[in-house]
Amino acid sequence: MEFSSRKFADVVVASPVGQIDHPNAQELERALAPLLNEAIRSKTAVVLDFAGVEYISSMGLRVLMVAAKQMRGQSLRIAVAALRPLVEEIFDIARFRHVLEVFPSVRAALQEVSAPALAAYDVTAR
Amino acid sequence: MKRIRFWGTRGSLPVALTASAVRTKLIAALRGAAGRTFATDHEIETYVDGLGMAVSGTYGGHSPCVEIETGGSEYVLCDLGTGVRPFAQKALARHGPASPQTYHIFMSHVHWDHIMGFPFFTPAYIPGNRIRIYGGHAVLEEAFRRQQAAPSFPVDFEALGANIEFVRLEPGEKHDVAGLQVRLMLQHHSGDSYGYRFTSADKTVIYSTDSEHTLTDLSETQRFVDFFRDADVVIFDAMYSLADAISIRADWGHSSNIVGVELCQMAGARHLCLFHHEPVNSDEAIARLLAETRRFEEISRRGKPLYVSAAYDGMEIDL
Numbered sequence: 076m077e078f079s080s081r082k083f084a085d086v087v088v089a090s091p092v093g094q095i096d097h098p099n100a101q102e103l104e105r106a107l108a109p110l111l112n113e114a115i116r117s118k119t120a121v122v123l124d125f126a127g128v129e130y131i132s133s134m135g136l137r138v139l140m141v142a143a144k145q146m147r148g149q150s151l152r153i154a155v156a157a158l159r160p161l162v163e164e165i166f167d168i169a170r171f172r173h174v175l176e177v178f179p180s181v182r183a184a185l186q187e188v189s190a191p192a193l194a195a196y197d198v199t200a201r
Numbered sequence: 202m203k204r205i206r207f208w209g210t211r212g213s214l215p216v217a218l219t220a221s222a223v224r225t226k227l228i229a230a231l232r233g234a235a236g237r238t239f240a241t242d243h244e245i246e247t248y249v250d251g252l253g254m255a256v257s258g259t260y261g262g263h264s265p266c267v268e269i270e271t272g273g274s275e276y277v278l279c280d281l282g283t284g285v286r287p288f289a290q291k292a293l294a295r296h297g298p299a300s301p302q303t304y305h306i307f308m309s310h311v312h313w314d315h316i317m318g319f320p321f322f323t324p325a326y327i328p329g330n331r332i333r334i335y336g337g338h339a340v341l342e343e344a345f346r347r348q349q350a351a352p353s354f355p356v357d358f359e360a361l362g363a364n365i366e367f368v369r370l371e372p373g374e375k376h377d378v379a380g381l382q383v384r385l386m387l388q389h390h391s392g393d394s395y396g397y398r399f400t401s402a403d404k405t406v407i408y409s410t411d412s413e414h415t416l417t418d419l420s421e422t423q424r425f426v427d428f429f430r431d432a433d434v435v436i437f438d439a440m441y442s443l444a445d446a447i448s449i450r451a452d453w454g455h456s457s458n459i460v461g462v463e464l465c466q467m468a469g470a471r472h473l474c475l476f477h478h479e480p481v482n483s484d485e486a487i488a489r490l491l492a493e494t495r496r497f498e499e500i501s502r503r504g505k506p507l508y509v510s511a512a513y514d515g516m517e518i519d520l
Contacts, residue, residue: 097422097463101419130500130501132463132501133414133416133443133447134419136447137416137417137447140444140447140448164496164497164500165459165497165500167493168442168458168493168496168497169444169459170442170444170445171443171444173448174448
């Protein structure tokens with residue numbers, strides 16, 4: 076699994092790529108930990124760009140649940156965006172829309188979460 | 202082993218189909234039949250059988266009790282929820298009260314929904330019957346005695362006529378009972394629970410209910426994968442959705458359909474049977490859960506297909 080992140084104004088967009096199965100879930104947890112800590116310290120929101128995620132197992136979903144709990148505990152927003160159809164089905168079967176906000180695209184997530192972040196995102200997307 | 206027969210499949214609390222639920226089923230069945238004609242009873246039965254469980258049947262409401270038919274003369278059961286009452290009625294109708302029988306009963310744990318059928322288990326009142334209750338809990342006997350003590354029940358345990366023995370089993374060890382090899386494994390549940398692996402000459406059945414999977418430790422997952430390895434049928438606690446099981450209902454001691462599929466796939470099991478249904482779930486909700494679980498099995502499949510079913514009171518699985 077690959078992992079990268081970018082900051083747009085007051086929102087961090089994190090992009091895991093590949094399969095988040097049982098062994099990779101711990102990798103995702105390790106990658107997310109400093110990013111979430113920083114988001115909490117700087118009071119920024121997090122959007123997980125799932126466009127590159129091909130599959131997610133229960134252990135991967137648990138990592139997302141823990142992240143959501145951590146962020147919400149600080150009254151900060153966390154959302155998932157751009158789910159592939161198959162991953163979206165897994166989210167629905169697992170009832171994970173109750174755990175995380177889901178948006179069709181990163182842009183749609185930023186539009187909902189932060190106007191400055193959306194503006195910064197649109198500048199880079201040009 | 203020849204067959205598994207489900208007498209009680211509901212978790213936590215027995216439930217009954219309501220008048221309004223029956224009405225909804227009838228309306229759906231009649232709506233589907235609009236404009237059709239049925240010349241024979243057989244045509245009616247074929248139509249009804251094609252409606253699916255949510256319309257033409259019910260998953261039932263008895264709390265856990267599962268029979269494993271070994272092919273031998275002695276009975277083998279898992280848990281003593283309210284499902285044991287119809288089991289006893291059938292056993293007595295078959296043998297009559299004057300013909301002593303032996304019942305081997307394996308307890309996942311002694312929470313109320315898993316023992317509440319025992320005071321109504323008629324064979325326990327009949328002298329000559331032999332009842333052996335197996336489990337991993339030190340409090341096994343105490344739980345049954347306390348349930349029958351005043352003021353909870355009018356007939357004290359001491360008044361039961363059958364020869365009743367309690368047998369403490371050690372996890373990890375192999376035990377030979379009624380021609381089966383039995384192993385048990387400690388599971389995560391309030392007050393502990395135990396899963397069972399029953400093996401005969403050519404078949405393996407797993408009974409793993411009231412078991413929470415916290416998904417925090419790969420080695421814990423592997424422990425279950427090893428226990429479920431190559432099983433013909435895995436009867437699995439799928440009470441909650443994954444989201445509920447690991448968030449708002451974490452530490453409630455139950456699992457989900459998704460974890461059931463994953464463990465069975467990793468273990469190379471052939472048949473996952475969803476069990477210990479949430480009492481608030483309607484027949485329609487359980488049917489939907491089954492359809493979704495089958496779809497998840499397709500999505501996550503890496504090797505051979507895993508057959509998925511949802512247990513209902515009265516269901517039989519031929520082994």
